[in-house]
Amino acid sequence: xxxxxxxxxxxxxxxxxxxxxxxxxxxxxxxxxxxxxxxxxxxxxxxxxxxxxxxxxxxxxxxxxxxxxxxxxxxxxxxxxxxxxxxxxxxxxxxxxxxxxxxxxxx
Amino acid sequence: xxxxxxxxxxxxxxxxxxxxxxxxxxxxxxxxxxxxxxxxxxxxxxxxxxxxxxxxxxxxxxxxxxxxxxxxxxxxxxxxxxxxxxxxxxxxxxxxxxxxxxxxxxxxxxxxxxxxxxxxxxxxxxxxxxxxxxxxxxxxxxxxxxxxxxxxxx
Numbered sequence: 722x723x724x725x726x727x728x729x730x731x732x733x734x735x736x737x738x739x740x741x742x743x744x745x746x747x748x749x750x751x752x753x754x755x756x757x758x759x760x761x762x763x764x765x766x767x768x769x770x771x772x773x774x775x776x777x778x779x780x781x782x783x784x785x786x787x788x789x790x791x792x793x794x795x796x797x798x799x800x801x802x803x804x805x806x807x808x809x810x811x812x813x814x815x816x817x818x819x820x821x822x823x824x825x826x827x828x
Numbered sequence: 829x830x831x832x833x834x835x836x837x838x839x840x841x842x843x844x845x846x847x848x849x850x851x852x853x854x855x856x857x858x859x860x861x862x863x864x865x866x867x868x869x870x871x872x873x874x875x876x877x878x879x880x881x882x883x884x885x886x887x888x889x890x891x892x893x894x895x896x897x898x899x900x901x902x903x904x905x906x907x908x909x910x911x912x913x914x915x916x917x918x919x920x921x922x923x924x925x926x927x928x929x930x931x932x933x934x935x936x937x938x939x940x941x942x943x944x945x946x947x948x949x950x951x952x953x954x955x956x957x958x959x960x961x962x963x964x965x966x967x968x969x970x971x972x973x974x975x976x977x978x979x980x981x982x
Contacts, residue, residue: 739936790943
């Protein structure tokens with residue numbers, strides 16, 4: 722199953738401006754502490770990390786734990802330095818890997 | 829006869845309610861001690877002082893499945909003085925760690941927002957590490973009416 726992602730990056734920014742980056746990815750984030758209706762533990766299935774790069778340089782990375790709500794939504798900030806691509810990579814349990822990117826024009 | 833019957837069913841009802849209550853096994857919970865251990869794993873032996881960091885979380889939460897939090901650190905975010913990392917911990921969730929983020933001077937503004945799960949009425953702690961190696965923290969007590977994490981799907 723391909724998870725749906727949503728990235729919100731301003732299309733245009735002035736050089737040196739601090740911009741907000743919002744990211745959302747669809748994922749159940751099954752925390753591994755619950756049991757099904759016959760009492761069997763439900764195995765953990767979460768996204769464990771998200772890394773964000775700006776023209777190949779890492780600007781933000783995070784480790785997620787089961788306490789992150791389903792469909793992880795993360796907002797952070799960066800300085801718009803040059804025109805290029807802001808790329809995301811999410812990795813998780815059971816070989817989960819998703820990439821996504823957004824373009825930004827810096828004037 | 830009807831009287832006796834109702835008495836039996838009342839007893840049965842009481843028994844079933846009691847049996848149901850006994851079947852509820854409390855799952856493993858993180859305790860303040862394990863939260864302290866998780867914090868020590870991040871901070872090592874460094875002193876953690878209150879201040880500089882602000883954790884915004886509603887003090888009264890209706891639904892623990894998605895609680896919006898924002899962590900802000902007062903920092904100029906220059907190449908010499910910036911925030912290296914921000915961590916969030918809970919006292920009574922099954923696992924103390926919530927999120928760990930790595931930032932750098934390129935962030936421009938040391939602020940992150942996300943949505944977390946809370947299992948119980950408890951204290952939530954945010955910790956940051958600055959580029960000079962000092963650690964700062966903020967604690968917020970949160971009252972919860974509907975718990976997340978531990979409810980089993982029906």
